[in-house]
Amino acid sequence: MTRWSESAIEAQLPPETVLSQMEMAVVVCDRFSNVIYGNAFARRLFGFDGDEFIGRSVLSLGIAEEDHAQAAELARHVLKGGVWEGTFSNIRDDGSTVYTRAHAVPLRHPSGAIDGIVIFAREAFRSNQRDQERYGLLERVGERLAGSLELATTLRQMADTLVPQFADHCFIDLFSGDRLIRRVSRHAGGWSPPPGTWAEVDEPVSYPPGHHAAKAMQRRDAVLVEDMAQARYAGPGQAADDMGVTSAISAPLLARGELLGVMTLALSNLSKRPDPHYDGFDRDLVGAIASRVALAVDNAMLFETERETALAFQKDLLPGDVPPRLDGMQIAWRYEPARPLESHGHGIQTQVGGDWYDVIPLSAGRVGLVIGDVEGRGARAAAVMGQLRAALRAFAQADKPPAEILRELDEWTRTLSPARRSGRADEDGPRAPLVSCTYFVYDAWSRVLLFANAGHDPPLLIQDGQVTELEFDSKGAMLGVRGSGVGGEILFNEESRELKPGATLVLYTDGLIDRRPKADGDYYTRDESRRMVREAVAAAADGDVEAVAEAAFEAVPGDIDDDVAIVVIRTSPEELAVEQRTFAAEPIMVSEARRMAAQTFASWGMEPEQAELACLLVSEVVTNVVLHAAGSPAPRPEPALLSGAGLEDEESLLDEELWDLGMELGRREPQVKEFTLRLRRGSESIWVEVFDSDLRLPRIRSAGETDEGGRGLYLVDQLATRWGARPTTDGKAVWFELPI
Known part of the structure; x- marks a missing residue:
């Protein structure tokens, strides 16, 4: 060992001695911004005689009240691993003011965790008091x-x-x-x-x-x-x-x-x-x-x-302020754009997000519900949100199952990719917006909720006095994932739940539970925020849907830094009027179906003229179903392609020949065809649905002057408020709506 290194070791001083001789204030705070150490220069700079500031908040160093918010932001920023530098106004015990230039860094544990904050400070100016005020002010x-x-x-x-x-x-x-x-x-x-x-x-x-x-x-x-x-x-x-x-x-x-x-x-x-x-x-x-x-x-x-322009644009793209009145459910919604964040070192969030929601009337009183969030902020996110809402409404009118709707929406989302639109599908990087959403279809008469999820947080379910999350068997991938070069085939699974009378669903976007600041400068975790939202919703469960929405929004303290959309749906505590009966698809049953409809409409207290019109349209739809059921050809086996002289080929050809000849061998028993008539009554409308096993959807055709048929659906189209047809799992349903 050299003589120089030996003398250096002998001259080594303990850290406390070094810090006490520094011509700079050194203040150490814990994670809660309480002072745990201050050197001698800090006492002189801030005007303290002893250690009375130890164990107290950093604000006790005399930080002027107008700088308290800046001090809180300092703590938040440094505790997340950043550094901070700025000027404070400090008021000493004698009433004099000193401007201090502060530099703050994280205090790290050997493991890398942040245990607190180290602040280095010095007097910003060394001239007279008035000059300090002038230059420090600027x-x-x-x-x-x-x-x-x-x-x-x-x-x-x-x-x-x-x-x-x-x-x-x-x-x-x-x-x-x-x-x-x-x-x-x-x-x-x-x-x-x-x-x-x-x-x-x-x-x-x-x-x-x-x-x-x-x-x-x-x-x-x-x-x-x-x-x-x-x-x-x-x-x-x-x-x-x-x-x-x-x-x-x-x-x-x-x-x-x-x-x-x-x-x-x-x-x-x-x-x-x-x-x-x-x-x-x-x-x-x-x-x-x-x-x-x-x-x-x-x-x-x-x-x-x-x-204001962006907010007006987004407001025009979202539903109006007043939710629609729908049978069998109460609805409240709330949308709150994030305020701009005033933060030192973080930049300023200046733009609205892409949160979206919608309530879509479907066939026969059923309702489509959606909640979602477009990743990102600004005009692009708002524009994508508006296009998504329009596309979903168009897809929903086809009355397809929720999983199929999400598949179509996923494919549509990927068409928004700039690379895909320009034909450069092999380029790296994001190629489509990422969107989380859940699409629900609710039938208030059966109380069945069908839904499919695309990477969105599950809603809260209030039922039997308990608040739980509506469990998803599959969370699903976000829309646009494949278009962003991530993952392979995306599957969206359809699920169903039966909601009890008076059950309440609380749908929300992640701005409700993300990045809410605590008083100590830290942030609530998502689990903490979820717990507070559940507790607030449980406390407001006996109130109306507006009270539940307000309670959910106010549950987590602190300003939001992302848009928040909340939709609350409550099912009816009473059963809705519905009648249903299945008939054989025979001409004689048309009158039976009409008789059942007339009796039901009379029991519901419909005006005779309206009831007669409804019965007429029932007859037309049922007649159309019966005629097509009777006239539909029996299924034939597909002819086999002759690719060789195998036994299976010979048997297939034989079956086809026997079918054509009308022989008994291999003949199938004719299937008994049926249709089901379902009548629903709402507060302002009645809905008529006719179900059958024919997969062909009806369409209006122009009937000639001498044609005996072809006018039934034309009458339905002219006289009903709305009408349509949708595929079902085993056929189709033709429906129409009339006011009462």
Whole structure:
């Protein structure tokens, strides 16, 4: 070992000795932002005599109240592994203010886990107190303005930064059209001006000729009034000596060559400063601040215009504010767009998302329900959401099963791929939007819920006083996965549940349970959020569907940083009126079906004219089914292709010849054909369904003058509110709707 290394070891000092001699404050906090260590320089910098700040919140270091939100953001950011740097205003025990430049890093355990926060701080300026305030103010203004794109938040933060550190009064007036409107009126110490003195917030402002604010806008430069006692302005309530104002500066708010408004700062007898007057240096400083404020205001106004446009666009693509009235179920829904995130180091989330939901009336009173989320944000996500909703509505009208609907929607989603549209299907990278959704079909008369899932969170089910998740046998892959180059064949499984009377489903998108901030700067986990939502929904289960939706939305504290869509469906506690009977598909049964319909309609209290019309249409649909059942050819075996002289080929040919000759050998017994007539009654309509085993869907054809048939479906089309046909597992169903 060399002599140098030996002396180095002898000179090695313990960490505490090194930290105590540092000309920089070192503060260590745990994960809950409580101080667990502070070196000697930290005591001197923050004005402490001893260790009284140990074990207390980092806010106990005298961080000014207007910087508390910034301190909370620091903790959140660093505890997630980031670093943070910025300026704080700290108030010492003696009442003096010191601006500190802080740098925060994570405190890591040897395992790599984050145990806390280490903060390094120094005095931002070493000149006199007033210079500290001036230069520190400009830096802090820039930091504050970089954290928001909301106009109201931008103006509020500006006023909080300027009052009382630099001014006793702050006014910000912005033009709305050709009128100047007061947007900020902030005063030190909670003081309020006497009525009629100054315009209130949201009131128009009219400055008299020669007023320093009017001069500032006219000259487009900051105007200083050093001694307000010497200034006089015409007009009521404008005498500065009556208000105790000692000095004022007005600066125009200019952005892109356009005058947005004016900002006025004033000192008064409220001030605790030795000399409550501004000077020329202050005027230049306020001019620089006004330039930054104007740029931030301009950006915020552009952002709000863009956001309002996007929200209006998305609102037009989603269902209206009032859910439809449907038989056998109550519905409430709620959509909340995320607010822009004001975060240091995270960027600002400025755009709406692609959350979507819909309620789709289907045949015979059945209802299609969907909840989903398009991955990403902004205009593309909203546009994809709108196209998805339109496509799903079109697919749903065919009355196909939910799993088949999702397969068609998946194929349609993949057609949105830019690479696929341009024919470059071999390119790497995402090729289609990813979409999670669940599609349900609910029959209120049978209480059967059919559904298929595509990677979406399961809804909550309130039944028998218990709140559980509606279990999915298969979660399914998101729509568009194959189009993004992930996975092979995607299968969507259809499932069914029978809902009990009064059961409630709560459908939601993941914005409800994702990334909600805690008070300590951490975030709730998805499991914690789910638990809180379940508990809130359980507490509100006895209320109406609107109360359940509100309880679900308010369950998890903290601002949302993703859009939230909630749909609540409650089944009827009472059974709905339905009659059903199966008949042989014979002409004589047409009158029997009509007789059953007439008796049922009479028992439901239908008007005779409406009942007669309904019976007429029943006869037409049933007659159509019977005629096609009687006229449908018996199935024939497919002829075998002669690919050789095998035994199977010979037997197949023999069977075909015997069939054609009408011989008894191999003849099948004719199948007895039937049809089922089902009648449903709702609050405003009746539905008639006729089921049979024929797979051919009916269509309207033009009947000639001498044709004996072909007019039945034409009558149904002309006289019914709606009609249609849908495939079933063993045939088809023809249906129509009439008002009552």
